[in-house]
Each structure stands twice: as structure tokens, then as C-alpha cells.
Amino acid sequence: MEINNDYTFSEIEVDTLQELMNIAFGQASADLAEVINVFIVLSVPSIKINKEESLTEFINSEIGDLKGYKIVEQSYWGKSRGVALLAFPHEAELELIAMFREDADTVVDAEMSDELDNEMLIEIGNILIGACVSKLAELLKDLVTFVPPRVISGEQLVEALVENRFESETSRVILLKTVFRINDRELSGHLFLLNNLDSIHTLKDALRAFWKQYE
């Protein structure tokens, strides 16, 4: 049997994936507005195939400087394995927490405030990531489950990525990126979805199935 070594996307595949993400994130943001009462604008997503070992560098260069960033990290399983990284700069993080805390029922204890901030970020991240990933999966006729998210600092990203190694034969990952902005506030962050490249064939099949609808 011939092994398919085609680990690249054709132009039409990239366009389809982009289109899919656009639809998925559009639906996600509409649904998010209903669920959390916050309108989130997700930018046109980009797709890249990256070497696993240069991921941190890439993410670092995408968002400027990872230092001072907090990242919500959440793994998911569907037909393929993936990790979502939601990164906010410190100021955005504080504003986001304040926004959600307005309706939280907890009184904040100064001695625990750091920890509670993290818990809050985890909750926000869980909703945002869940919305985007499951909408995308839905369009690809896939079903994903999630493990509980955790918060890491920008500096810890390298370790986290090593820990989370995809052990893909190709040591390459598919990287989907979008920038989100919240309401009319000057609040933005990045969402990265890293997928095991071993899943590329499943993904290609799903993409083919998707554009067949329009043929």
C-alpha cells in the first residue's frame, strides 16, 4: 500500500479550512453573545503547518512577547488530538476578569486573589475554547471531548508544550490562529489551536466532504 506522505494543504484546502473556521467562529461568537452576554469578534483565522520544536518561537513572534502573558491551555480529543491555547496580555486578563467578576457571587480574598484570578481565567477560557473548538468540530462532523483547562504563564509555555507532545510521526502540527476582540472594549487576545498532523488525512477527508456540499 502506498503511504500518503502529503503533509501539505492545497490552496483549495486552505481556503476551505479558512472558510470553515470563519463560519465556525462566526457561529461561536453569536452563541457566546447569547450565553455569556459578551460579544466577541473573531478575526479571519490563519492556518499554518509548523515544526513542533519551533512552536514556542512562532507563538512568541505572533503575539510580540510571551512574557507577561497568561495562557489558558486545554487539550481536546476528537478524531485527532489537539491543544488550544488562549493567550491574553496582563492588562486584558485583568479587564476580562473584572468583566466576569461583576456577576460572580464570590467575595475576593486578597490572600487568594492570584489563585482566584486563575480560576476565573480557566472558566472564561473553558467557555471560549469550548465554543470555538466544538463549532469547528461540528462542521467537520467530528465530536470532541475536553480535559479541564489550566492556566500557565507565557514563560511556562515551552514546558507545557513539551509535556503535551503530540508524538506525531511528522513532528509537525497544524496551527490555527485567530485574534479575538471583546465588545467595544480595547481587549484582545489570541487563540491558537494546535492539531496533531497525523490527523491531516481525516481533516482532508472532512474538508472534501464539506466542499462537496457546494459542488
Add this chain to the structure above:
Amino acid sequence: MIYRQVFDVINAGLVILDKDLRVCYWNRWMTKHSGIDCGDIVGSQLRDFFPDVYTKYFDRSIKSVFKFGNFVFMSQKLHKYLFKFPKNVSCFQSMQQSVTMGPIRERDNAISHAFIVIQDVTEIAAYDRKIREINIKDGLTGVYNRRYFESRLKDEFDRHKRYCHPLSLIMFDIDHFKSINDTYGHQYGDFVLKKISSTAIEMLRVNDMLARYGGEEFCCILPETTISSAMMVAERIRKNVETQDNNFTTIDASATTTTTSAKVTISLGVSELCEITNTCEHLLKKADDALYTAKREGRNRVVSMSLF
């Protein structure tokens, strides 16, 4: 339902809700802790039995389960509990819970129900609190320890600098503490330390923070406070300690009829965040220098930092 054989013996609560948030299943653990039988609650709105469960957070979470198929992990640290069940463990009066919610799908993948799993984490939360306390508090006086003080000072310092809000620091020290110890013994010295801490705490606001900085040295962080207000607070503490001489009376443990009483005073130095105190260390140093001046000028007094 054959799964009931498992669901009814697991050591966790399990509730299944339909899209209208009517209870479809309520396992035995839930019955045990709520006193409500499965048969009584099934078919009813959860709200009718537990109106308190319907917080904005719960609403957001359950919607995201049905809408996105999200799994929601509700932490005890942030929410304490979902269902209020009585349980008395050290500092808690209610059972502390860690909760997971998620979707249940039909064959066509459509989400028809949501499950809620409730775990009792009261004991763990109590240990956690205990460990945290040991880690950040001084065992003798119960005020914060130096390590925690330093990390809080750094946070407050950064915060106040960023927002250009005032921040003051009071550093104080018990006068002639060594001779108190030598004359009346270390147990009495300990008693004085505890007494001074509690006297100072009474003079502070909730957001102020008192820590034992060294042997007989204490430090207070006063957020949103200018140096003139901090001087007033410091003076109040000084006066209260000074006029409290009868309160420094303790019953001698070995002979219950005799008492020990000493005249105890404190010296205080006050500093404020400004151009010349642009690092934490500098802010501390300025308060420490002022304290040293108070000592040199005859003790039992408050001195404000020098502006040079």
C-alpha cells in the same frame, strides 16, 4: 436502567437534567445529602427544589453545555459549592464541592440532556486552607509572616504605581523588648507580642495588612492611604499600646495568684510611595530609617520618613 447499579453506589452526586432543566435522574448520594428522594424530584424543575443553584454562573454554564457541548469544571475555590448541603468541617459549615457538567448526546449527536457530577471536597479544602495559613501566617501572633508580607508588598507596590494611587507603610518595633524578655521571661515576651499584634489589628482597616517582620518588629501595608493618614493610624496604634498598660497583665502560669505587668511601648516609622521611594526596598528602607530615628529620639513615638 442497569447503569443505576453503578450510579447509586458511587461516592459522588449525579444529576441528569433535560433541556428545560427538569430533573431526570437523581442518584442515591444526592438523596443522602439533600434528603430528597429520586422519586420526589424527578420530573420537577431543579429550580423548584434548589432556587439558590440558579446563579448567573450556573446559567452561563448550563447554557454552554447545551449550546456548545462544553464541559464545565466548577472549582471549589471560586464557587465553594453548587448544592448547599450541611457539613461541618473545621472552618466550613457547608459541603465544599467540585462540580463537572457536560452534555449527553443522542445517537445523532444532538444534545438532549446534561449531567452534573458533584464531588465532596470539604476535607481537601480544609487541609488546603490549613496549609495556606501555616504558609503565610506567623504561628505565634496569627498575623502574616514576612515571606507573605514581601510578596504582598510587591503586588501592592506594582498596583499602586500603575494606577498612581497612594500607598503607605508603617514599621514598628517594641521598645526594650530584650529587657522585657530578660526581666519577665520569654513566655511573657510572647504574650506581649500577641497583645501588640491584636491591638494593632484593631486599629487597621480590612484592606490593611499587618505582618510580623522580624523578632519584635512589625510592618503594616496601608493601601490607598497617604502618609498623613498613615501617621494618624500609627499614632493611634502607639497610643493604644501605651495606654493599655493594664492589659499587659498576665496571670502567671506557675502560680495563678501572681500577675506580671510591664510598661510596654512601641516606636514607629512611616513611609509613603513617591518619587524617592520608587522600589519596594526603598519604601521599606525609608520606613525603617524613620523607625530608627524614632528610637534615637527617645522611643514611644511616630516618625515620618525624611524626604531626602
